[in-house]
Amino acid sequence: MTIRQVDDSSKMNFKIGCDTDKSPCLFKKFKTKRQQAIAEREQVLLCLAERLMEEHGFSGLTMDKLVAACDYSKGTVYNHFSSKEDLLSALCIKAMKTELQLFHKASNFKGNAREKLLALCFAYRLHALLHPTLFYCVLTSKTPAVAERASQERLDTQFVLEQQLAEVCNQLFVLAMEDGDLQGREEAEFAQLSFAAWAMAFGSTALMLAASTAQLVQALEEEKTLMFNMNLMLDGMQWLPLSSEFDYWDSWQRVGMEVFADELSTLKEHSKHSGAKGKIT
Amino acid sequence: MTIRQVDDSSKMNFKIGCDTDKSPCLFKKFKTKRQQAIAEREQVLLCLAERLMEEHGFSGLTMDKLVAACDYSKGTVYNHFSSKEDLLSALCIKAMKTELQLFHKASNFKGNAREKLLALCFAYRLHALLHPTLFYCVLTSKTPAVAERASQERLDTQFVLEQQLAEVCNQLFVLAMEDGDLQGREEAEFAQLSFAAWAMAFGSTALMLAASTAQLVQALEEEKTLMFNMNLMLDGMQWLPLSSEFDYWDSWQRVGMEVFADELSTLKEHSKHSGAKGKIT
DNA sequence: AACTATTATGACGATTCGTCAAGTTGACGA
DNA sequence: TCGTCAACTTGACGAATCGTCATAATAGTT
Numbered sequence: 163m164t165i166r167q168v169d170d171s172s173k174m175n176f177k178i179g180c181d182t183d184k185s186p187c188l189f190k191k192f193k194t195k196r197q198q199a200i201a202e203r204e205q206v207l208l209c210l211a212e213r214l215m216e217e218h219g220f221s222g223l224t225m226d227k228l229v230a231a232c233d234y235s236k237g238t239v240y241n242h243f244s245s246k247e248d249l250l251s252a253l254c255i256k257a258m259k260t261e262l263q264l265f266h267k268a269s270n271f272k273g274n275a276r277e278k279l280l281a282l283c284f285a286y287r288l289h290a291l292l293h294p295t296l297f298y299c300v301l302t303s304k305t306p307a308v309a310e311r312a313s314q315e316r317l318d319t320q321f322v323l324e325q326q327l328a329e330v331c332n333q334l335f336v337l338a339m340e341d342g343d344l345q346g347r348e349e350a351e352f353a354q355l356s357f358a359a360w361a362m363a364f365g366s367t368a369l370m371l372a373a374s375t376a377q378l379v380q381a382l383e384e385e386k387t388l389m390f391n392m393n394l395m396l397d398g399m400q401w402l403p404l405s406s407e408f409d410y411w412d413s414w415q416r417v418g419m420e421v422f423a424d425e426l427s428t429l430k431e432h433s434k435h436s437g438a439k440g441k442i443t
Numbered sequence: 444m445t446i447r448q449v450d451d452s453s454k455m456n457f458k459i460g461c462d463t464d465k466s467p468c469l470f471k472k473f474k475t476k477r478q479q480a481i482a483e484r485e486q487v488l489l490c491l492a493e494r495l496m497e498e499h500g501f502s503g504l505t506m507d508k509l510v511a512a513c514d515y516s517k518g519t520v521y522n523h524f525s526s527k528e529d530l531l532s533a534l535c536i537k538a539m540k541t542e543l544q545l546f547h548k549a550s551n552f553k554g555n556a557r558e559k560l561l562a563l564c565f566a567y568r569l570h571a572l573l574h575p576t577l578f579y580c581v582l583t584s585k586t587p588a589v590a591e592r593a594s595q596e597r598l599d600t601q602f603v604l605e606q607q608l609a610e611v612c613n614q615l616f617v618l619a620m621e622d623g624d625l626q627g628r629e630e631a632e633f634a635q636l637s638f639a640a641w642a643m644a645f646g647s648t649a650l651m652l653a654a655s656t657a658q659l660v661q662a663l664e665e666e667k668t669l670m671f672n673m674n675l676m677l678d679g680m681q682w683l684p685l686s687s688e689f690d691y692w693d694s695w696q697r698v699g700m701e702v703f704a705d706e707l708s709t710l711k712e713h714s715k716h717s718g719a720k721g722k723i724t
Numbered sequence: 725a726a727c728t729a730t731t732a733t734g735a736c737g738a739t740t741c742g743t744c745a746a747g748t749t750g751a752c753g754a
Numbered sequence: 755t756c757g758t759c760a761a762c763t764t765g766a767c768g769a770a771t772c773g774t775c776a777t778a779a780t781a782g783t784t
Contacts, residue, residue: 196730196781221588226771235733240773298586304653305579307502357650358643358672365646369638372585391639395672398679477750477761507740516764521742 204242207232208256211249215295225249244313251312251320254303257296258323261289264425265330271421273413275338276401280392280410281417282331283363287388288425290367292432297371331356343402355399359392366391389414485523488513489537492530496576506530525594532593532601535584538577539604542570545706546611552702554694556619557682561673561691562698563612564644568669569706571648573713578652612637624683636680640673647672670695 210231215223225246229236243249268285271278290297302308309317335352338344347355366388393405418426491512496504506527510517524530549566552559571578583589590598616633619625628636647669674686699707 200731219588220586224771225773236773237734237775238732241731244773246772301582305501307500354668354671355675357668358647358675361646361650361672362643362676363646364650365642365644366639368649369642369645387635387638390635391642391676394636394639394679395643395676396679398675398677481762505740506742517742518744518765519763522762525742527741 200242203234204252207234207239207242208252211253212256212296215253215299216293220295220298223249245311247308247311248313248316250299250308251303251316253296254300255316255319255323257289257293257300258320258327260293261286262323262326262330264289264422265327267421268417269330269334271417274403275334275341275343276396276403276408277410277413277417278337279331279334279359279396280389280413281421282334283359283388283392284414284417284422286363287367288422288429290371292425292429294371297367301368328356328360331359338401344399346400358395358399362391362395363388386411386414481523484515485533488515488520488523489533492534493537493577496534496580497574501576501579504530526592528589528592529594529597531580531589532584532597534577535581536597536600536604538570538574538581539601539608541574542567543604543608543611545570545703546608548702549698550611550615552698554697555684556615556622556624557677557684557689558691558694558698559618560612560615560640560677561670561694562702563615564640564669564673565695565698565703567644568648569703569710571652573706573710575652578648582649609637609641612640619682625680627681639676639680643672643676644669667692667695 207228211223211228214227214231218227225236225239225243228249229239232239243252264285265282268281269278271281273281303312303320332352335344335347335355336349339347339349370384370387389410393410397404397406488509492504492509495508495512499508506517506520506524509530510520513520524533545566546563549562550559552562554562584593584601613633616625616628616636617630620628620630651665651668670691674691678685678687
C-alpha cells in the first residue's frame with residue numbers, strides 16, 4: 163500500500179495523522195489503531211468546533227474554548243490544527259464536503275438541464291441557510307489572513323473540492339449542449355459561463371445573508387430572489403427553455419419537495435428554535 | 444447652550460465643487476475648536492489605520508499597533524472607536540464614501556443607460572482593485588460579529604451610504620425606462636432588477652479577488668469577465684441594446700480611458716511596486 | 725520487564741483587548 | 755491674569771487568547 167512517511171523526520175514529531183484523504187473515495191488506510199483513533203478524534207473536534215461556532219457565534223470559536231470543551235489538552239488540539247486559521251480551514255473543508263453531497267443530491271432532480279442547474283442553486287442556498295456560520299467560514303478561508311496560515315495539505319484539499327463542485331456545474335452545461343438547449347457555444351466557453359452562474363448564485367446568497375443589506379431587499383421575497391436572478395442570467399445565455407416559456411417557480415418548489423424535503427423541515431425546525439435568522443456572530 | 448446651526452458661516456469649508464449635504468457627517472458644524480480638532484484627528488487616525496492594514500494586512504490592524512503608530516494614548520484612541528469592530532466600521536464608511544465618489548464620476552460617462560450601468564460596474568471593480576483590503580473591510584462589516592459591536596451612529600451612516608449607492612443604480616433603470624431601452628417592467632420591479640445587478644457585480648468581483656478561486660478562473664481574462672457577466676444578465680433583462688448588437692467592450696475600454704484614466708495609472712503604478720496582486724492578509 | 729518512539733500535558737511568555745482612576749488641559753467668568 | 759471645572763488624556767492593569775515547549779505518560783517491541 164502506501165509507503166510510510168519516513169522522509170520528513172523534522173515534521174514527524176509535531177504532525178499527527180492528518181488523514182491523507184485527498185481522494186474522496188477513501189479507503190481508510192491507517193497503519194495502526196492509534197492513527198485510526200486520532201483521525202476519529204479529529205472528526206469529533208471538528209464537530210465540537212462547529213457546534214461552538216453555531217452557539218457562540220463566529221468570533222466565539224476560540225482555541226481555548228475548544229480545548230476547554232473537549233477532553234484533551236491544548237497541545238493535543240494543536241497537534242491536529244496548527245493554528246486557529248488551520249482549524250477554520252478544516253471547517254471550510256467540512257462545509258464543502260457536505261455542500262458537495264447536497265450538489266450530488268440536487269443533480270438527481272428529474273428535469274431538463276436548466277432545471278437541474280436551478281436545483282444546484284437551491285442546494286447552494288439551502289446549505290447557506292442551514293449553516294450560515296459555515297458559509298462565512300468558507301468565505302473567510304479564502305482570505306489571505308487564513309490561507310497563509312493554513313497547512314498546505316488542507317489548501318490542496320480545498321482546491322480539489324472546489325474543482326469537484328465546479329465540475330458538477332460544468333457537467334450541466336455539457337448536458338444542455340447535448341440536449342440542444344444551449345446552442346452556438348464553444349466548449350471553451352463553459353468555464354466562463356459556469357463562473358457567471360457561480361458568481362450570481364454566490365453574490366445573491368451572500369448579499370441576502372448579510373444582515374444590513376437585508377434591509378434593502380426586505381421588500382423582495384427572499385425565497386424567490388435567487389431563482390429570479392438565476393433566470394435573468396440563464397435567459398441571457400439563451401439557455402432553453404427560456405423563463406418566459408417555462409414555469410421554473412414550479413420546478414423550484416418541486417426541488418424542495420422532491421429532493422430536499424428532509425433538509426427543509428430541519429431548517430424550519432431550526433428557525434423556530436432560534437429566532438428569525440441564524441446567528442453568525 | 445445647544446445653538447446648532449448658528450455659527451456655520453464662520454466654519455464653512457469652501458470646497459471646490461459644490462458639496463452640499465451629500466456626505467452625511469463629514470463636514471459637520473462644530474461648536475468648538477476642540478471638537479473640530481478631534482474630528483480632524485479622527486481622519487488622521489483612519490488614514491493611519493488604512494495604511495496599517497494595507498501594509499501589514501487585514502489581521503495586521505490592531506488597536507495596540509494603531510496606538511503605537513499614532514501620537515495618542517490608548518484611551519484617546521478608544522474615545523474615537525469604542526472597539527476594534529467600531530474602527531472597522533469607520534473604515535467601511537470611508538471606503539463607501541470613496542466608492543460613492545467613483546460612482547458619481549462613472550455616471551457622468553457619455554452613453555446610453557446600459558453603458559452607464561457598465562461604467563458603474565467598472566467603478567466597482569476599480570475600487571476593489573485599488574483597495575482590496577478595504578473591500579474585505581466592507582464585507583466584514585456586514586458580519587454580525589462586527590455589526591453588533593459598532594456604534595449605532597456608524598451603522599446609520601452605513602445604511603444611508605448604502606441607500607445612496609443603490610440609488611445611483613436605480614436611477615439608471617429609470618433612465619433606461621425613459622429612453623425606452625427597458626420595456627414591460629413595472630417600477631416596482633426596479634429594486635429587484637437593481638439587486639440582481641448588484642449581486643452579479645459583487646459576486647464576480649469578490650470571487651475574482653479571492654486568491655484560491657482565482658486559480659479556477661485564471662484561464663479567463665479577468666479584465667473582461669465582469670463585463671461579460673453583466674452583459675449576460677442585462678441581456679436576460681432585455682435591456683436594449685443587446686450585447687449582440689452593440690460593442691460594449693468598446694464602451695468598457697472607453698470608460699477606462701475617458702473617466703478613470705488617473706485611477707488606472709495609479710493602479711498600474713501600484714501593482715508594479717507591490718507584486719502581482721494586492722496583499723490582503 | 726525494560727526500552728524507545730510517539731503522543732499528551734499544562735504552565736508559560738507574548739499579544740491583544742478594553743477599562744479606569746488619576747492627571748492634564750483649556751474655555752470662560754471674575 | 756487667574757481660578758474653576760467640565761471635558762479630555764494618559765498609561766498601567768486585568769482578562770482573554772494564541773502558540774510553544776520541557777516534561778510526563780503511553781503504546782508497541784524485544
